[in-house]
Amino acid sequence: MEAQHLHAKHGTEEEWSTGFCDCFSDCKNCCITCWCPCITFGQVADIVDQGTTSCGTAGALYALLSALTGCGCIYSCFYRQKMRAQYNLRGSDCGDCLKHFFCEVCALTQQYRELKNRGFDMTLGWAANAERQQNQGVAMGAPVFQGGMTR
Template sequence: MEAQHLHAKPHAEGEWSSGFCDCSSDCPNFCMAFWCPCITFGQVADIVDQGSTSCGTAGALYALITAITGCGCIYSCFYRKKMRAQYNIRGDDCGDCLKHFFCEPCALTQQYRELKHRGFDMSLGWAGNVERQNQGGVAMGAPVFQGGMNR
């Protein structure tokens, strides 16, 4: 099983599991993405990059780009593209950038929801999700058969 599909749940191939404007179903995360998008972006980037970029590093870089340019979406729209490629979700580069430019909180919240839908615990990050998966795999062994042969 590929690491990027550790927790994949079935849904319509090529589609997001929730709509772009379904933020009302995830109000706490939308508020976090609105007031401090670097945190939500960092969590998304950690999972999408499969742990090669930590949540803290991605969030700090996002905050730095935002402080310098006023537009962190320059960075975050590339992660939307990367996520679409990983999960075979339809879309295009122009649409990704426009979504992030005009409504960054909605775009980040949709990506966050998508990863949650695929079974990731966003508070654990990539390493924590892998560890959780491995512990589940170790605990689930072959059933123990007790008793002898009976007729």
């Protein structure tokens, strides 16, 4: 019975909207993340925490941890895990840590693209996104579908 439960849970997980190594599909964000990952991390954390942690606070904490320990990736890894749980994305805790440890830029840019593809304007932050989507009648985090039915 336990094996069936695990299989059913795994079967409901969604794929990420972009690949892990698709960093260059958004060159602007890739460059920003490469030179200053605290910016991208702050934007991701603000959305994932639904505004309870501001972009500036999360980014500053990331920069401080990186400067003091060289391991800001440990902090960002937890946000990847939290994001996977929120959106039921495929992956594992161990895989998250390895991705952030060995390729922080790819991990952060993938998270950024995922949120962007779910309808978030990453430059606005949580509060402005929530207001914008409420005014449009869109559920927060709903996947954005391009195109539509045609006759």
